[in-house]
Amino acid sequence: MSRQNIKEKRNENKRSVHPASIHLVIESPSKKTQISEMGYAQLVIGPAGSGKSTYCSSLHEHCTAIGRNINIVNLDPAAENFDYPVAMDIRELVSLEDVMEELGLGPNGGLLYCMEHLEDNLDEWLTEELDNYTDDDYLVFDCPGQIELFSHVPVLRNFVEHLQRKNFKVCVVYLLDSQFITDVTKFISGCMASLSAMIQLELPHVNILSKMDLAPRKKDIEDFLYPEPQVLLSELNQRMAPQFAKLNKSLIELVDDYSMVSFVPLDLRKSSSMSYVLAQIDTCIQFGEDADVKVKEFDQDEDD
Ligand SMILES: Nc1nc2c(ncn2[C@@H]2O[C@H](COP(=O)(O)OP(=O)(O)OP(=O)(O)O)[C@@H](O)[C@H]2O)c(=O)[nH]1
Numbered sequence: 444m445s446r447q448n449i450k451e452k453r454n455e456n457k458r459s460v461h462p463a464s465i466h467l468v469i470e471s472p473s474k475k476t477q478i479s480e481m482g483y484a485q486l487v488i489g490p491a492g493s494g495k496s497t498y499c500s501s502l503h504e505h506c507t508a509i510g511r512n513i514n515i516v517n518l519d520p521a522a523e524n525f526d527y528p529v530a531m532d533i534r535e536l537v538s539l540e541d542v543m544e545e546l547g548l549g550p551n552g553g554l555l556y557c558m559e560h561l562e563d564n565l566d567e568w569l570t571e572e573l574d575n576y577t578d579d580d581y582l583v584f585d586c587p588g589q590i591e592l593f594s595h596v597p598v599l600r601n602f603v604e605h606l607q608r609k610n611f612k613v614c615v616v617y618l619l620d621s622q623f624i625t626d627v628t629k630f631i632s633g634c635m636a637s638l639s640a641m642i643q644l645e646l647p648h649v650n651i652l653s654k655m656d657l658a659p660r661k662k663d664i665e666d667f668l669y670p671e672p673q674v675l676l677s678e679l680n681q682r683m684a685p686q687f688a689k690l691n692k693s694l695i696e697l698v699d700d701y702s703m704v705s706f707v708p709l710d711l712r713k714s715s716s717m718s719y720v721l722a723q724i725d726t727c728i729q730f731g732e733d734a735d736v737k738v739k740e741f742d743q744d745e746d747d
């Protein structure tokens with residue numbers, strides 16, 4: 444089945460299965476006139492299983508508790524279960540299951556196809572969906588974990604540029620599982636993936652070390668949260684054969700030049716931790732500049 448046929452099929456499904464979204468636009472025309480002032484958005488990315496969806500649902504819970512407006516958007520065409528109310532859903536446009544079945548693609552090729560389909564439909568689908576939100580709205584995009592999406596495929600870049608044309612200020616929130624800090628080589632490869640997202644997307648960027656409840660000893664964590672480049676280099680040299688010494692030095696210099704060696708820890712057992720992470724992101728996109736934002740420092744010792 445051709446790409447056009449899939450698009451038509453999804454559009455038909457959307458019209459028949461999701462009348463609510465059409466109804467919203469008709470019922471609230473005044474909202475449309477308020478659009479395009481200034482919106483705020485987080486693009487939540489990171490390796491598969493790094494805790495992106497869990498972060499989104501915890502963020503939703505946190506914002507609900509403090510009375511703050513937030514809308515979580517599912518951008519993963521393969522996602523099935525959600526712990527947050529889904530404000531917008533890519534599966535209304537295209538689903539991985541349909542693509543795999545109809546085009547005979549595997550899960551990764553199918554996902555890339557779905558994301559390209561999204562890219563082709565930014566003007567129609569995304570614009571129409573965004574029209575349901577006003578400048579007061581804060582959107583959080585829960586992305587799939589395929590590294591291609593933020594390394595070399597231009598889909599997310601074009602997606603973000605579309606949001607920016609709609610006057611959204613966007614911050615990349617890159618999650619890295621705390622298990623990456625058990626090994627210096629894993630840590631550097633996680634930094635490299637984050638760096639490629641930085642270069643690819645050119646946006647304000649916050650690195651988060653997720654799953655801190657599973658993190659190893661406290662001393663080891665601190666070494667990686669604010670590591671000294673020289674310490675990282677010496678650990679890397681110890682782990683790798685001597686012929687890699689020059690490459691290791693260049694890698695560490697690169698990571699250091701891009702100020703990559705800085706991660707905000709996220710421990711979902713502590714609400715102060717989520718407050719701190721959110722405050723860092725808000726600062727990046729100047730959200731609530733005029734409001735009185737209270738920031739409490741995340742205290743690592745709080746529950747120790
Ligand atoms: N202990 C612990 N587990 C977590 C935390 N965050 C996520 N997990 C678990 O890690 C697994 C993956 O979490 P997800 O939130 O689905 O990760 P994801 O990045 O959205 O995964 P993909 O969308 O598949 O790339 C799940 O089993 C979660 O329950 C955390 O802070 N602590």
Ligand SMILES: [Mg+2]
Nearest residue numbers: 495496519586
């Ligand atoms: Mg997910």
